[in-house]
Amino acid sequence: MKRVFLPIAIAAPTVMSASTEVPDSLNFSHISAMLIVFFFFLLVVIALLLIFREAICWYFKINSMHKQQHEILRLLKELKAKEK
Numbered sequence: 001m002k003r004v005f006l007p008i009a010i011a012a013p014t015v016m017s018a019s020t021e022v023p024d025s026l027n028f029s030h031i032s033a034m035l036i037v038f039f040f041f042l043l044v045v046i047a048l049l050l051i052f053r054e055a056i057c058w059y060f061k062i063n064s065m066h067k068q069q070h071e072i073l074r075l076l077k078e079l080k081a082k083e084k
Contacts, residue, residue, distance in 0.1 A: 049056075057063050
């Protein structure tokens with residue numbers, strides 16, 4: 001078993017490295033295409049979020065909470081002014 005395994009263990013890396021091909025120049029065209037698609041997708045998502053921002057704020061009642069907080073601040077400032 002050792003007699004068979006040792007030549008295979010020695011020859012395998014040599015054969016595998018001989019069969020690999022090293023390109024002369026790297027081809028980045030597929031990477032740039034993927035980046036273009038990614039940035040286009042990101043741009044579309046951001047645009048959709050900006051378009052639907054008002055509906056999202058309405059759904060989660062953010063607008064009404066914002067108005068209530070401003071009213072509370074106004075009332076607190078009036079109370080503070082009356083105390084002085």
